Amino acid sequence: MTLNRRDALRLMGSSAALTLPTIGHAAPANARFLHGVASGDPAADGAVLWTRATPAAGSTGDIPLDWHVAASSAGTAIATGRTTARAARDFTAKVEPTGLTPGTEYWFWFTTADGTASPRGRFRTLPRGSVADVALAVVSCQLYPGGYWHAYTAIAAEPRLDAVLHLGDYIYEYGAEGYGAEIGRKLNRLPEPAHEIVTLADYRMRHAQTKRDPAMQAAHARAAFICVWDDHESANDSWVGGAENHDPATEGDWGARKAAAMQAYFEWMPIRDPVPGQPWEAINRSFDFGDLATLVMVETRLLARAQQAAPKGAGIEPEDYATMMAIRARPDRELLGPKQQAWVEAELARSVAAKRPWQLLGNQVVMARVPGPDLATEMGAERYAAMLNGLPAAYAPRIAAAQRSYRAGLPMNFDSWDGYPAARERLYAAFRRAGSRPIVLSGDSHAGWANDLHDDAGRLVANEFGATAISSPSYGSLLPGLGKVIEKGAPEVRYCDQDRKGYLLLTLTREQAEAQFRTVSSVTTPEFTTATTARWRVAAGKPGPLVQG
Numbered sequence: 168m169t170l171n172r173r174d175a176l177r178l179m180g181s182s183a184a185l186t187l188p189t190i191g192h193a194a195p196a197n198a199r200f201l202h203g204v205a206s207g208d209p210a211a212d213g214a215v216l217w218t219r220a221t222p223a224a225g226s227t228g229d230i231p232l233d234w235h236v237a238a239s240s241a242g243t244a245i246a247t248g249r250t251t252a253r254a255a256r257d258f259t260a261k262v263e264p265t266g267l268t269p270g271t272e273y274w275f276w277f278t279t280a281d282g283t284a285s286p287r288g289r290f291r292t293l294p295r296g297s298v299a300d301v302a303l304a305v306v307s308c309q310l311y312p313g314g315y316w317h318a319y320t321a322i323a324a325e326p327r328l329d330a331v332l333h334l335g336d337y338i339y340e341y342g343a344e345g346y347g348a349e350i351g352r353k354l355n356r357l358p359e360p361a362h363e364i365v366t367l368a369d370y371r372m373r374h375a376q377t378k379r380d381p382a383m384q385a386a387h388a389r390a391a392f393i394c395v396w397d398d399h400e401s402a403n404d405s406w407v408g409g410a411e412n413h414d415p416a417t418e419g420d421w422g423a424r425k426a427a428a429m430q431a432y433f434e435w436m437p438i439r440d441p442v443p444g445q446p447w448e449a450i451n452r453s454f455d456f457g458d459l460a461t462l463v464m465v466e467t468r469l470l471a472r473a474q475q476a477a478p479k480g481a482g483i484e485p486e487d488y489a490t491m492m493a494i495r496a497r498p499d500r501e502l503l504g505p506k507q508q509a510w511v512e513a514e515l516a517r518s519v520a521a522k523r524p525w526q527l528l529g530n531q532v533v534m535a536r537v538p539g540p541d542l543a544t545e546m547g548a549e550r551y552a553a554m555l556n557g558l559p560a561a562y563a564p565r566i567a568a569a570q571r572s573y574r575a576g577l578p579m580n581f582d583s584w585d586g587y588p589a590a591r592e593r594l595y596a597a598f599r600r601a602g603s604r605p606i607v608l609s610g611d612s613h614a615g616w617a618n619d620l621h622d623d624a625g626r627l628v629a630n631e632f633g634a635t636a637i638s639s640p641s642y643g644s645l646l647p648g649l650g651k652v653i654e655k656g657a658p659e660v661r662y663c664d665q666d667r668k669g670y671l672l673l674t675l676t677r678e679q680a681e682a683q684f685r686t687v688s689s690v691t692t693p694e695f696t697t698a699t700t701a702r703w704r705v706a707a708g709k710p711g712p713l714v715q716g
Contacts, residue, residue: 197223198230198252200285202375203384204276206391207437209330209454211269211293214391217437218277218285219259219378220252229253230279234262237274240287250277257371259434270294270457288388291329298457302327304390305671307334307397307531307610308636309377311358312343312351314690316382318637318670321687321697323385325672329456331390334610334634335397335468335531337436338373340364340412347640350691365418370431378435387437394438395450395464397531397611401428404479404582406472411479425469446470451507453514460525460675461518463511463605467531471504477581483572495581498589508597515601524707525675526605532583533609534591534631535618535659539573540652542566554646562645579653583611595622598629606680606705607631608673613641614650615671615684617662617703619712630705630713632682634671638690641665661713662701669697679704 202219220230230252235244246267252260260277267273269292277285304322322331339346343361351357359376360369377383386392398404401424404411409421418424429447433440441447448470454462476494477483483491494500503511511528518526543551555563578585585591598605607620607629616633635641642649643665650663657663662684669686681704688696703713 197281198226198279198283199223200277200283202378203387204285204288205378205387205437206275206288206290207394208439208452209290209293209391209393210263210265211295212267213263213265213292214290215261215263215437215439216275216277216288216290217259217261218252219257219375219435220277220279222254222258227254230258232260233278233280234264235276235278236264236267238271240274240289242274256434257375257431261437261440263439267292269296270298286384286388290391293454294457294459296457298459299676301329301456301460301675303329303462303673303675304331305334305608305610305632305634305673306331306637307634308336308613308639309383310336310339310347310636310639311376311380312347312354312356313636313638313640314350314354314356314668315693315695316380316637317687317690317695317697318668318685319380319382319386321685322670323382323389325389328390330454331386331392332462332464332529332608333392333394334529334608335395336399336611336636336639337394337396337432338370338377339399339639340373340402350640354691363412365424365427367427367430370428371434374431374435392437393454393462393464393529394436395466395529395531396432396468398468398582400432401425401469404475405468406474407469408474411475429469449507451510455518455521455523456675458521458523459677460527461514461521461523462527462529463514464529465503465507465511465531467502470507471501473500473502473587475581476500476586477577479580479582483568483577485571485575488572488575488577491581492577495578495586495588500587500590502584502587502590503594508594511594512597512601515598515603515605519602524677525680526603527673528605528607528629530607530609532611533580533616533618533633534584534607534629535616535620535657537579537583537585537653537657537660539569539577539579540649540656541573542570542646542652543574545652545655558645566645580612592623595620595628599626605629606673608671609633613639613665614643615662615664615667615669615686615701616660617682617701617713617715618659619661620659627712632671632673632703635664635684635686636668637670638668643667662703662715664700667700669700672699677707679706 198220205217236246252258342363402410402412477491613636615635618631620629650665667686672683684701
């Protein structure tokens with residue numbers, strides 16, 4: 168398939184000529200829908216519908232809106248209602264129509280009182296009863312300066328899609344001189360605001376920039392999103408008490424920054440608002456796709472995660488290795504926390520009891536054991552030295568330091584589940600007690616993965632598919648072919664692509680689960696093509712390793 172950025176505009180539709188009668192009430196004139204529409208958290212009888220009404224210059228009041236749901240792209244509304252884009256919520260609005268038919272595709276839009284209409288979007292309600300198949304796109308990591316979001320244009324063109332699973336890093340907190348800035352300057356894709364985001368106004372502006380992207384709007388208009396945040400929605404390598412990229416001395420209280428980040432997220436994302444009486448961080452929830460599958464979405468960042476035992480990539484000195492590994496091995500360190508893990512076990516057991524063949528775990532970070540690749544051994548001393556000398560000056564020392572730590576036995580990534588082995592074993596025990604061997608879906612790493620997961624006793628407990636980034640740079644940008652080296656040194660890793668960008672298309676049937684790694688030819692040119700670069704599958708009802716092809 169060959170597509171370009173113009174296709175994104177076509178796929179998301181246009182509201183320029185769409186004027187519909189509305190329920191009469193006064194509204195500020197000239198409010199516009201500059202950020203498209205989105206749907207999320209589908210249910211059997213509805214979904215969360217979202218938009219933002221940008222007020223006219225000088226207007227500060229709330230903006231009344233009507234919402235509409237139709238059974239076809241050009242059809243008249245079969246359900247309507249009123250809502251308000253409130254100034255206190257940055258003029259965003261969310262509604263949740265109910266009473267719709269399960270397993271059915273619907274179209275929706277919003278209008279102002281003066282007849283201005285948003286683009287139309289569509290969503291599919293969750294099915295009930297017998298289901299033949301389910302198709303899910305899995306995405307993560309969309310750095311705005313990192314390149315064009317062509318994967319979203321491709322997702323918008325998918326002929327069959329039940330939902331899009333977004334596993335985090337919907338926005339990044341860095342400023343215009345931060346991560347990915349070199350690419351961003353070349354493409355004129357620098358972040359707004361130009362400084363690192365800290366305040367509520369900052370986070371809102373960054374979300375607004377994301378929603379203005381035409382490919383992003385096209386994907387949101389194509390299908391409902393089921394989202395969780397990862398770290399960059401707040402700050403890099405966040406945990407329950409802080410983040411690697413948060414300095415209280417210059418950026419203030421972590422709790423205030425985290426609250427601002429979460430408020431902007433709930434305002435700007437098509438996700439249900441926090442449940443009264445529950446912490447805002449508790450966005451774990453589940454979705455049943457008829458009698459075929461249960462999707463369990465977990466939160467691994469802000470609710471219970473212990474601080475990382477070591478930073479990623481830099482700052483690891485040989486004299487610190489023993490201390491870091493001792494911290495890593497502590498049995499009390501958490502990612503999910505006891506309450507969330509008990510809920511995960513109960514949801515898996517409920518799905519197994521209902522005889523659904525598939526349980527999916529939507530999870531932010533890679534779960535497999537991934538030893539750090541030994542490049543010097545793989546490449547030979549001379550080629551390794553030449554490779555280091557050829558790297559940009561900022562990266563060569565970091566790669567060399569990481570290689571020293573890998574040879575000493577440290578894992579590749581302390582921020583992934585590899586940094587929390589005791590918590591991982593507790594989760595694997597929960598899988599066994601629930602009678603489930605789930606498919607784990609992971610983001611964060613900017614790489615594609617197909618992994619077989621084993622507990623400490625060597626038992627196969629789950630399979631894992633990791634989605635590569637939409638645009639965020641990966642180690643493969645510096646070290647092409649790195650994924651093959653990782654595969655050789657990691658018994659659980661069957662497939663690793665550190666080089667390409669794109670998304671994962673997961674199709675479930677009663678017979679098998681198939682993951683297609685859908686990649687784009689470039690994220691730095693307006694024109695691009697898409698291709699399926701790998702396929703991996705596993706049979707239903709027959710626990711076993713992944714099979715390629």
